[in-house]
Amino acid sequence: MAKVLMKGNEAIAEAAIRSGCRHYFGYPITPQTEIAAYMAKRMPKIGGTFLQAESEISAINMVYGVSSAGCRVMTSSSSPGVSLKQEGISYLAGCDLPALIVNVQRGGPGLGGIQPSQSDYFQATKGGGHGDYRLIVLAPASVQEMADLTAKAFDLADKYRMPAMLLADGTIGQMMEPVELPEDMRTTVYEKPWAVTGTENKREHNIVNSLYLVPEQLEKKNIERYEKYKTVEKNEVMYEEYMTDDADVCVVAFGIAARVSKNAITAARAKGIKAGLIRPITLWPFPKDVIARTAEHVKGFVSVELSMGQMIEDIRLAEGCKKPVTLCSRVGGMIPSPEEVLKAIEDMEGGAF
Amino acid sequence: MHRVTLFAGHYGSGKTNLAVNYARALKKEHERVVIADLDIVNPYFRTKDSAEVLEREGIEVISPEFANSNVDLPALPASLYGVVQRRDRYAVLDIGGDDRGAYALGRYAPYILEENDFEMIFVANFMRPLTRTPEEAVEVMREIESAGGIPFTAIANNTNLGRLTDAAVIREGTEKSRELSRLCGLKIIFTSVEKNLARGLDTDGVFPIELQKKYYDL
Numbered sequence: 001m002a003k004v005l006m007k008g009n010e011a012i013a014e015a016a017i018r019s020g021c022r023h024y025f026g027y028p029i030t031p032q033t034e035i036a037a038y039m040a041k042r043m044p045k046i047g048g049t050f051l052q053a054e055s056e057i058s059a060i061n062m063v064y065g066v067s068s069a070g071c072r073v074m075t076s077s078s079s080p081g082v083s084l085k086q087e088g089i090s091y092l093a094g095c096d097l098p099a100l101i102v103n104v105q106r107g108g109p110g111l112g113g114i115q116p117s118q119s120d121y122f123q124a125t126k127g128g129g130h131g132d133y134r135l136i137v138l139a140p141a142s143v144q145e146m147a148d149l150t151a152k153a154f155d156l157a158d159k160y161r162m163p164a165m166l167l168a169d170g171t172i173g174q175m176m177e178p179v180e181l182p183e184d185m186r187t188t189v190y191e192k193p194w195a196v197t198g199t200e201n202k203r204e205h206n207i208v209n210s211l212y213l214v215p216e217q218l219e220k221k222n223i224e225r226y227e228k229y230k231t232v233e234k235n236e237v238m239y240e241e242y243m244t245d246d247a248d249v250c251v252v253a254f255g256i257a258a259r260v261s262k263n264a265i266t267a268a269r270a271k272g273i274k275a276g277l278i279r280p281i282t283l284w285p286f287p288k289d290v291i292a293r294t295a296e297h298v299k300g301f302v303s304v305e306l307s308m309g310q311m312i313e314d315i316r317l318a319e320g321c322k323k324p325v326t327l328c329s330r331v332g333g334m335i336p337s338p339e340e341v342l343k344a345i346e347d348m349e350g351g352a353f
Numbered sequence: 354m355h356r357v358t359l360f361a362g363h364y365g366s367g368k369t370n371l372a373v374n375y376a377r378a379l380k381k382e383h384e385r386v387v388i389a390d391l392d393i394v395n396p397y398f399r400t401k402d403s404a405e406v407l408e409r410e411g412i413e414v415i416s417p418e419f420a421n422s423n424v425d426l427p428a429l430p431a432s433l434y435g436v437v438q439r440r441d442r443y444a445v446l447d448i449g450g451d452d453r454g455a456y457a458l459g460r461y462a463p464y465i466l467e468e469n470d471f472e473m474i475f476v477a478n479f480m481r482p483l484t485r486t487p488e489e490a491v492e493v494m495r496e497i498e499s500a501g502g503i504p505f506t507a508i509a510n511n512t513n514l515g516r517l518t519d520a521a522v523i524r525e526g527t528e529k530s531r532e533l534s535r536l537c538g539l540k541i542i543f544t545s546v547e548k549n550l551a552r553g554l555d556t557d558g559v560f561p562i563e564l565q566k567k568y569y570d571l
Contacts (some may be wrong), residue, residue: 005480113423174397
């Protein structure tokens with residue numbers, strides 16, 4: 001397919017379709033409504049299901065139903081709507097069901113505002129719903145990655161039988177860039193012998209359930225699930241390194257914050273400051289090892305976030321408090337400017353923090 | 354030159370960018386120019402982003418009160434009636450994308466039709482995934498006309514691939530615009546091209562434009 005000009009939100013929707021997703025359930029909310037609008041146009045033409053549910057809560061439970069039947073399925077929303085979905089996400093995790101949940105974040109807490117944010121990092125990576133569980137969390141930084149990571153998220157969710165989240169922000173959802181999407185974005189077709197598809201009297205019936213009457217069994221299930229999470233942490237970490245080899249100051253940023261940071265790093269290098277960037281692409285599993293390695297040779301880290309400082313905690317855990325980590329952030333729908341990031345880099349370089 | 358120029362089309366086709374450039378060009382020839390943002394569907398990229406440069410050049414800007422704010426409130430200001438009722442100035446209207454965006458035009462349509470001095474321009478970008486063909490563009494055109502209540506009178510070929518736009522992209526857009534023109538019987542009013550790229554082109558009817566940019570747009 002030749003390149004086309006797409007909005008980030010459209011790229012997610014089209015990539016989902018090309019990844020074999022034929023079922024979408026959602027409820028409109030700015031700044032992700034184009035995902036639903038695009039699905040509403042496309043799904044009927046390809047024999048898929050687009051359904052605007054009566055609420056986010058019912059949408060996520062429709063996802064639960066379709067996933068139980070072994071089909072690829074997704075829902076999308078923005079921050080307040082994703083909060084509403086948390087119970088359903090926990091149930092998906094508790095039933096070991098694959099699904100894609102997209103969060104195109106906006107400012108919070110509460111109703112917050114419609115401008116971009118990254119302040120759902122904790123919610124996405126540390127739970128959000130109840131119980132011991134993890135989501136695979138992918139953070140795109142371009143419209144092309146909105147598409148590529150949507151396909152990746154479906155694959156990982158099926159591979160590990162767990163829900164995955166695409167954690168984007170309003171800016172990347174709304175901005176337009178040239179993208180190229182392969183006709184078929186599936187890498188592997190996963191067998192789903194666990195799905196509830198009817199036994200035809202040929203096998204024992206499958207059960208999808210998160211209720212365990214015997215505590216010993218529930219404990220065993222949780223421990224098994226955490227063994228699986230260890231495998232994900234070992235195999236699926238993704239990140240981008242940018243000019244980190246000789247860096248004295250290492251910026252850590254994801255999504256839109258990483259784009260701004262690259263501008264700042266160029267400006268810092270022009271001033272003779274050796275700055276570099278680690279851009280986590282998977283927020284869970286978090287790229288701990290590269291941060292620990294980088295801590296050996298940098299003066300310190302600057303965490304650039306559109307939050308009051310959430311990822312900064314994972315950076316500190318990863319580098320074991322060996323080096324200082326400062327925060328450069330804007331919130332409430334604001335985006336740090338390259339100048340603000342440059343100032344934070346200069347402060348770290350000069351030891352003024 | 355008509356008193357009212359309207360830019361409508363598929364969302365993401367470049368209406369706002371074009372409306373801003375058109376208003377600035379118009380101001381060079383006419384004393385009084387007003388640009389009005391009727392877009393109540395796009396939350397982020399808007400006419401108001403260019404308010405500073407427009408106002409500096411003496412162009413009046415009318416935007417929804419909550420544009421670029423944190424409030425998702427699709428309300429249009431009362432002053433918009435002045436744009437269609439007072440006929441002593443040239444007006445450029447930036448309409449929201451698709452039929453959903455064009456519904457807001459409906460309440461002003463009777464005044465515009467009554468005055469009958471307008472150009473309703475369909476902004477076409479054939480690099481957008483849902484308007485890849487002239488046939489798909491016609492479909493969008495008809496949806497917008499029935500929602501907004503004003504018939505299109507011209508086509509602006511704004512085919513682009515963002516920063517990857519080159520002569521081949523423009524050429525493809527020009528060919529498809531000609532086909533669209535044949536299908537719907539409307540003239541192509543111009544081909545809009547980013548000004549640096551426009552310099553190297555030998556195509557007729559090029560309208561060189563400046564792009565609205567944000568600093569994170571690497």
